Amino acid sequence: MKSNDILSREEIRGLLQKAIRENDTEGFYRAFDQIIECINQDIQQRYDARVNDLKQEMDSRALAQRGVRQLTNKERDYYQKVAECMRSKDPKQALANADLVMPKTIMNAVFDELQTRHELLSLIEFIPTTGLTEMIMNTNGYQEAVWGKLCDDIVKELVSGFETIDMTLLKLSAFIPVCKAMLDLGPEWLDDYVRQVLYEALANGLEAGVVVGDGNEKPIGMNRQVGKGVTVTGGVYPEKAKISVTDLQPGTIGNLLSLIAVDPNGKPRTLRDVVMIVNPQDYFQKVMPATTLMAPDGTYRNDVMPYPMRIVQSMALDRGEAILGIAYKYFAGVGMGKEGRIEYDDSYHFLEDERMYLIKLYANGFPMDNNAFLFLDISALQPAIWKVEQVTPATPSNNAALSDLKIGSLTLDPAFTSETTTYTTTTSNATNTITATPADAKAAIEVKVGEAEVDNGSAATWQEGSNTVTIKVTAADGKTTKTYTVTVTKS
Numbered sequence: 001m002k003s004n005d006i007l008s009r010e011e012i013r014g015l016l017q018k019a020i021r022e023n024d025t026e027g028f029y030r031a032f033d034q035i036i037e038c039i040n041q042d043i044q045q046r047y048d049a050r051v052n053d054l055k056q057e058m059d060s061r062a063l064a065q066r067g068v069r070q071l072t073n074k075e076r077d078y079y080q081k082v083a084e085c086m087r088s089k090d091p092k093q094a095l096a097n098a099d100l101v102m103p104k105t106i107m108n109a110v111f112d113e114l115q116t117r118h119e120l121l122s123l124i125e126f127i128p129t130t131g132l133t134e135m136i137m138n139t140n141g142y143q144e145a146v147w148g149k150l151c152d153d154i155v156k157e158l159v160s161g162f163e164t165i166d167m168t169l170l171k172l173s174a175f176i177p178v179c180k181a182m183l184d185l186g187p188e189w190l191d192d193y194v195r196q197v198l199y200e201a202l203a204n205g206l207e208a209g210v211v212v213g214d215g216n217e218k219p220i221g222m223n224r225q226v227g228k229g230v231t232v233t234g235g236v237y238p239e240k241a242k243i244s245v246t247d248l249q250p251g252t253i254g255n256l257l258s259l260i261a262v263d264p265n266g267k268p269r270t271l272r273d274v275v276m277i278v279n280p281q282d283y284f285q286k287v288m289p290a291t292t293l294m295a296p297d298g299t300y301r302n303d304v305m306p307y308p309m310r311i312v313q314s315m316a317l318d319r320g321e322a323i324l325g326i327a328y329k330y331f332a333g334v335g336m337g338k339e340g341r342i343e344y345d346d347s348y349h350f351l352e353d354e355r356m357y358l359i360k361l362y363a364n365g366f367p368m369d370n371n372a373f374l375f376l377d378i379s380a381l382q383p384a385i386w387k388v389e390q391v392t393p394a395t396p397s398n399n400a401a402l403s404d405l406k407i408g409s410l411t412l413d414p415a416f417t418s419e420t421t422t423y424t425t426t427t428s429n430a431t432n433t434i435t436a437t438p439a440d441a442k443a444a445i446e447v448k449v450g451e452a453e454v455d456n457g458s459a460a461t462w463q464e465g466s467n468t469v470t471i472k473v474t475a476a477d478g479k480t481t482k483t484y485t486v487t488v489t490k491s
Contacts, residue, residue: 015034119313120327123310123327126333204315210332211223211317219363220237220366222325222367222373223239224367226369243256245322246382247382259374262371263371264369264370264371273327274309276310277312278314278317279319280313282378283311286378287381288303289383290382291305321375321378326373330365331366334362396475396477399480400473402484405423405435405437406433407433407434410432423485425487426489427488427489427490431460433457434471435456435457444473448470463490468486469486470484471485
């Protein structure tokens with residue numbers, strides 16, 4: 001008879017039924033004890049498994065707190081299989097036989113970090129273009145509808161020009177070394193290493209293609225000429241002519257942006273997501289001094305530009321170069337085929353304890369029009385300087401004259417002049433409006449009828465007989481005064 005620890009439940013159930021058929025009391029108790037023991041073992045195994053799960057969960061939480069990304073089940077299985085293949089006598093053959101494909105989640109994680117850490121790439125919208133070889137673009141730009149009566153014939157046809165763009169994806173590849181000793185550290189650590197290397201390789205390579213790619217089996221960079229009439233030699237697109245920039249004052253920036261604010265057809269467009277790309281060393285030696293000012297409170301304000309834009313550092317540009325343009329006007333497409341497949345090559349044995357992997361990313365990109373980006377020469381860029389203008393305060397005017405004086409529609413005698421200060425007039429009205437206009441707008445006007453003050457521009461009430469109106473004008477200097485008198489006789 002088999003021992004209790006290797007008897008299956010079916011075997012135990014058979015012994016129990018046999019004991020019942022043969023009326024074997026001792027055999028029945030032995031079989032029953034075995035069932036109880038089997039159940040206990042099952043419970044113990046489940047308990048141990050749950051405890052192990054809890055331990056792994058606690059370990060995962062601890063690793064997550066320490067910055068280690070937690071893997072999906074597919075990712076974990078993938079890295080475990082890679083480790084098994086690498087431990088074999090023939091890793092190359094083992095990898096080939098395993099037909100391992102890197103899970104998309106790993107590439108997605110790399111791409112997420114690529115966009116997060118590389119500021120320029122985070123400003124560009126990457127569009128999945130798997131299987132796409134051509135795309136159609138509207139090249140006519142700004143269109144405007146025409147107003148008219150409801151039943152009028154159509155007086156303008158919206159004309160759209162379309163251009164077919166080749167979007168065949170290009171391969172961006174990098175060799176990735178994996179130290180054999182890392183295989184023993186576990187899938188999480190191997191994953192972190194692979195992702196970090198992929199991040200560096202893909203990010204820098206992709207950014208270089210986006211900024212300065214020549215179009216020859218590379219993306220077309222922001223610094224390249226595109227569009228109709230551009231001569232492409234051997235797949236290489238020509239560089240744009242550099243525009244010399246010596247300052248970042250409003251006039252200079254405004255002139256540059258005015259070139260971007262029209263499409264190649266000469267039609268206007270609004271600007272948003274404006275970006276200025278510079279070499280990191282140039283940023284600290286030239287751009288930062290040209291965009292940093294001290295506030296009145298003694299603190300500094302960095303990246304102060306006349307128009308809202310982001311200043312981005314990129315190693316893709318040489319020193320003395322900069323690119324100014326509209327980030328969303330760069331089209332970038334990415335796709336995934338078998339680029340996730342790990343390939344091993346013996347020709348890249350740099351160290352005995354190191355293996356080399358090849359990973360691939362498929363992508364392409366190009367400026368959507370030739371005016372979207374400008375290529376700048378900032379080698380002579382000067383620091384920002386506070387402009388101070390000395391303004392001499394104007395001397396307050398001593399002009400206390402009136403330019404006009406009206407009392408309703410009454411006729412003044414003599415006719416009004418600013419030099420004459422005494423007048424008479426007659427009226428049969430009960431009231432008339434007094435309007436005194438100063439020659440200097442800053443002069444103050446005070447109007448009285450007898451001893452009663454009247455607001456300038458308001459009606460005065462007349463008494464029968466003679467009424468004396470006085471208009472005192474005080475000049476802006478607060479010292480010079482002039483008084484006009486009108487005698488109004490009511491009959």
